[in-house]
Amino acid sequence: MTDENKTEKTDKKEEASKNYEPGPRGELGVATAAKKIKQLWHERHFRLVDANDRHNPRKKLWVAGRDTPSLKAFARLLLKDETHGQVAKDWFDHKAGSLNEKRSEKNVARIALEKQATKAAKRKKSQGKQPKAAA
Secondary structure, three states: OOHHHHHHHHHHHHHHHHOOOOEOOEOOOOOOHHHHHHHHHHHHHEEEEEOOOOOOOOOEEEEEOOOOOOHHHHHHHHHHOOOOHHHHHHHHHHHHOOOOOOOOHHHHHHHHHHHHHHHHHHOOHHHHHOOOOOO
């Protein structure tokens, strides 16, 4: 074999190893900030216990600990953490609407016209027919 054939085979092997097969739950990717926060919260504050179900003895349930904070309070605690602080910051930014698309000028104009039409429709029809007060 020549050196060119060897390099081609190794290149093909590397490309094949980079291609991931989707699992039963779909594509594997990077978790969003919300998903990561929820995973961390659940990992730290919930535990798996037996359900004590005599009809299903292997059944287990996730139970929250006594001092489990809300998800938002947990995210505030994570802001102080060095390792996951950026994830919490991203989560709060996304909740505030940083990922929302801005309205186009055309849509803004259309919405303004619809507001005017709605206001006009809500006015009483008899308001225009009232006699003027004598000055």
